[in-house]
Amino acid sequence: MTTGKDKSGFYFGVTCPACGGELELEKNFFTLTCVHCGSVLRIRMPDMPPAYLVKSKLTTREVRFGIDRYLKKNSLPLTGPDLAIKNLYYPYWKIEALMLRVRNKVYERVLQEETEYQDWAAVQTAKTEIGITPYLMTVAAGSFFDGIPDSIGLRSEYVRMIPFAKENIQDGFDSLPITRPYDEVWATVVSSVMTVGDIDQADFGSNLTELFHPEYELIYFPYALVESYSDRGFNRFIVDGISGRVVEYLTQLTLDEDAEYAEIPPLEFGRLEVEYHRCYNCGMDLPDRRSIVYICENCQVLNIIDKTGVDIGELALVDCESGPADVLLPFWSFKIPDNLLPKLGQLFGGIRRSDRLVVPAFSVVNYEAAYRLSKRMSAAAPQLNLVPTETYDRRFRPVNRCLEDALALADIIIYRAQLERLSTFHCNIEKFEFHPSEVSLFYTPFHPENYFYVDSALNAITFEKNLVEQKV
Template sequence: MQTTAATTKKKQGFYIEVGCPGCGGSLELEDDFFVLDCNHCGSVLRVTMPAVPPAYVVHSNIDQRELRFKIDRHLKENNLPLTNSQLHVKRIYYPYWKIDAIVLKIRNRIDTREIVSEDGESQGETVETRKTDITLAPYTLTVAAGDEIDGVPSSLGLRSEYLKIRPYSVDNVQDEFHALPVIIPWERAFDAANSSASSTNMIEIAAFGRNSTELFMPRASIVYMPILLTETYGSGGVTRYVVDGVTGRVLNNEQRQEREVERLGDPVPIEFGQLGVDFHRCGNCGVDLPPVQSYVYVCNNCFQATYLEQNSAVTQQILVADDPRAEKDGLYPFWVMSLAGSDQAAIRRLFGGIYDSDSLVIPAFRMANFETVYRLTRRMSSAYPKLSTAELAEFDRRAMPATLGPTEAQVLAGVMIAREKAARQGKFEGSAEPVMPVSMRLLYLPFHPESYFMVDSVIQTVTFEKNQVPSAR
């Protein structure tokens, strides 16, 4: 699973550049960051994603001289004669769907171990144990969204360089560039992403049962990449070069019968969603909220909760199970999912004796690996009926951020139920449905450190490994 550790990594991949609504300064944000400080004016801001996929554009800095240089170098490297004729260039923005999702991978394998006697001698016998590995990880894929053009890649692949993407707007389109229309609908792009993800099942063959790879919570955006379609006209006919407008790399060159550069028509206007940048303030009284990544904020002025993800199951009420001695402890957030009668029965059967409640309680913070989330969910779900809870009445500075949103929690809960089934039945069906609770609310429980663990401060029975949470204190 993804962790939220703020590691000092090399800048690579996509960064979004947006304007600060406070001072107009330009801000750069990473994909999964949605609350930030403006480093020009200090405003606390949050980014809102539109319901309709937004579009971004990547600028090109390759001028005519550099283009000539890159093409010459490509020709030299491939032992081709250099060209002296003029370069005819059509500068286009080619659209790609960028799909961000969560991938769930279930892999069934068999562990084989040799039986060794007490004196260390091998008996020539082995034991086989069935193992099911479950991982959840972020997944990004790009798929061509425009009309097919020879030599233009069908995907952006894994780009190691840093790519600054700007919201697509009239102001952000460079002179001489034409954006090609998007002709592949989003549904088809998602199907392509799905089959690309599940094709890994073919490579990693299940030792028993069925392997599975599924995408959840897909989000789509369009990224316009600059491509320089370049042609030279000589006695041998037309030679065309497809050049990456960011790196200047020649992606493809070929002899052609006819000129194509002129054939491409004018762009067709399409409506895209607009990324919003707003002041990160309490929805009720308007004071600034803390600049930390969280899906839930309690205002320190009016004590109202602001939720950053709209999820119809989530109620306004926030619960806390507290202990007066826990005043220095961290309050860790959990999603309490109240289940419908039929689901309760099914889950009670599954979780057997340890489970005596109508709710599934899962961590609302990210942990380093799935098995830890699974164990903590089991412990919290069985501990929940023993906790006496009250409504959180005011801002509490001990509260840790809820870094796992409600929808992602529903997906995760479904995966855990599938995991539980696998453990009990010895086989994994290879699919997981998100859990649909009747209602969902946040619960805070204090934890304190004890050697390598965090231990709950109320009933002292719920624990998790300290190293599973970067922010454990």
């Protein structure tokens, strides 16, 4: 390690293409400046799930120590010298998705009548709560192995990782094969999530839990497998390769008889690539901020870093007066195809019948608020007069929701809007895969007013200030 600085959060190392120096990345990186040679670089995420490795830092002594501490705490005799220690990496899928929940609840409030002190009245209110939240889980990707946990929980968020590669596997470690493909794991996750929805009983109607837009990564996590035969018979300890804690102690093994060890072909993994973050037109370094859209400060040419290759034309700006305190927020504007217009126009069109679904192109911290903003922006779209963006200053917020993610968000927003309508009217809910007939990107000025941002064109669209991530 070159910096010696302890980083929290997701981390892994890559190599600078210019000088070969080692670089450290943290979560939500996109661009970085090489600390060795000053090159501005960006990361290209692979299309396939990337695979990472968490290195164990435990020595054999520390493994023994962890076991003895565990035995002492549980008033068991300490281990003898005959311990067989085997180090291994066990694979987990890490799945990130968006979760949509509908909960029908009846709230009771007891009210005291104003004049009659003895009179109490219970008032019941039926309420349908709909919410969109990020969802994260890790699930075993290898065969059943008695004692190894089925999940590594939240640790997947803060352990240090490096790309999984043969040369990165430590001496004396074996990596176990992946026997569960991610689509199979996803099906299990979806059904377990639905079960949770069933347990949480609805007071009326029915509750609903749906997952959208899964993204996969593979993490190899280290364990020490320690076995011995003592006076008490067989002992197996599974020691967490990071904390040194005994996660499981078994004196008898269960064989998973139901398990079918289907031969699955070796999986291919995506590799993260590091490339120069430069203007494609003039070759100058682009600004080191996390965005997929840049206007080159040198030649003023628009650079869009997007995998989809969809033509989004020119950047547009809502034509209105904007002050120095305004923030210019980017939105994806999706033209609704004619065949979907009757249905989606009803959900998003407002009274003027907009033909656009407008989705935030900046990252948000609250998906419910993003949904409401999306509805308002879509309905207001016909009233917004767009002009080409001519200058580009610091008030323009970065576009850090790529087109792919914005389309996934559109799917969930459409579903969410149908649910909302369902609570008033009876209609069928369809799960859409939305394909807009045209895609564009525009900026709208918003100005701060107390706890809110208000749009500077219509003075009508508001959202809470804390929706926007402060860190740019």
